[in-house]
Amino acid sequence: MFTSLFARRFAWGQLLLWGALALLTRFTWLDVRPPEWIWIFSYMALGALFSSLLFVAYQPILRWHVAAQLAIALALSVVAGLAWRASFNALEYHVLESANNQFHFWGYFHNGKSAVTQLLLWSCGFWLWHYQKRTQLQSKQQEKLQQQARDAQLKLLQFQIDPHFLFNVLASVDTLLLKKDSNTARNMLNKLSSYLRHTLTLEPPLTQPLSKELMRCRHYLDIEKMRFADTLSIEWHVPESLPQVTLPTGILLPLLENAVKHGAAAQTSHSSIGMALETQPHSLIIKMSNPCASLSAAKNINNNKGTGMGLYNTKQRLQTFYGNSATLAYGQQGDLFIVTMTVPL
Known part of the structure; x- marks a missing residue:
């Protein structure tokens, strides 16, 4: 009907x-x-x-x-x-x-021939219209299926990240307890509890504003700074006015985890983790840096040794979400290992 x-x-x-x-x-x-x-x-x-x-x-x-x-x-x-x-x-x-x-x-x-010809032309128009509409519908359905597949892949990658972050923090708490620093461990657990209460939901969003993503990163760095006490400092070069852009949820955390693990945790002296943002006309550039004492350490990061998901996971998420519009570059510059993420505005 x-x-x-x-x-x-x-x-x-x-x-x-x-x-x-x-x-x-x-x-x-x-x-x-x-x-x-x-x-x-x-x-x-x-x-x-x-x-x-x-x-x-x-x-x-x-x-x-x-x-x-x-x-x-x-x-x-x-x-x-x-x-x-x-x-x-x-x-x-x-x-x-x-x-x-x-x-x-x-x-x-x-004159039946002329009437038949006219209805044949009418029928041609009808079927051409029908096939065009069917093609458009199939194209929309294909796009919907591709979007659903992309969303499913993004969620799978995201669900891998949240537990990884939790395990890292719990490992930090365990380290503090071994050092018998119960006060710091208790404070860290309080910060973790507050963080989970504000960030974890039954259905995590695929994307979130840049401001929330940076707040998530700041919470993580604050927790890790408690672990390393005075041996870790944060160079936070983020402008107060942020562009209105969304990122895949948790896209920056694996990079910071690598920076802490291969930078601060691998150093015997004071170390610094850097976070900087730069806005260009059509793109946003996010740079993270950490100390990298030797070329072998940088090779380990490039080869994704010991990072679990790390750079590979982040690359996969960027490729899935942005296609070829986003890039992730990393390498050693002097005694620093720098990761540069570029996403379209």
Whole structure:
């Protein structure tokens, strides 16, 4: 059953089509005397009627094979065209009395070829419209499936990150307890409890504003700074005014975890973790740095040794979310290991 909106659109389309043909017939007639309006409107009204019947007849076969659709459309167009012409010829002869010839049986199909041709053209237009709409629908469904697959992959990667962060913090608490620093361990657990209360939900969002992502990172660094006490400092070069951009949830945490693990935790002296943001006309650049005393340590990070998900996971998430519009570059510069993430604004 057609919706009222679709029925109205079809009715208006029929009215415009056959009305336009009526005007063309009246004002482009090649003979000296054009046909009367009653003749034109009778002919066009029957054309609209039989084309509407074709529209109804085509509905049950919309999902059939294309060859069957074309064969049935051809046959029905021929039948409908002949019926249209026969009805009009009978009307013209018996009611309008404008025909001069005495109609025999086959005479009722006089000029049937033109009516069949017109309905064949109408049917071509209908099926072209149908195939275009079907292609658009399939394209939208394909995009929806691709989006669902992408969302599922992002969620899978995200669910890998949250437990990893939790395990790192618990390992820090365990280290503090081994050092018998119960006060610091208690404070760290309080911070962790507060952090989890504000960030973890039953259905974590796939994306979140940059401000919330940075707040998440700051919480993590504060917790780790408690672990390393005076041997770790944070260089936080983040402007107060942030661009209105969203990031995949937790995209920065693995990078900071690597910075702490391969930077601060690997150093015997004081170390510093850096976080800096730079906004360009069409992109946002996020840089993170940590001490890297030797080239072998940098190679371990590049090879993803000991990081679990680390850089590889982050690269996968960026590729899944942004395609080729985002990049992740990293390498050693002097005694620092620098990771640079570029995402579109």
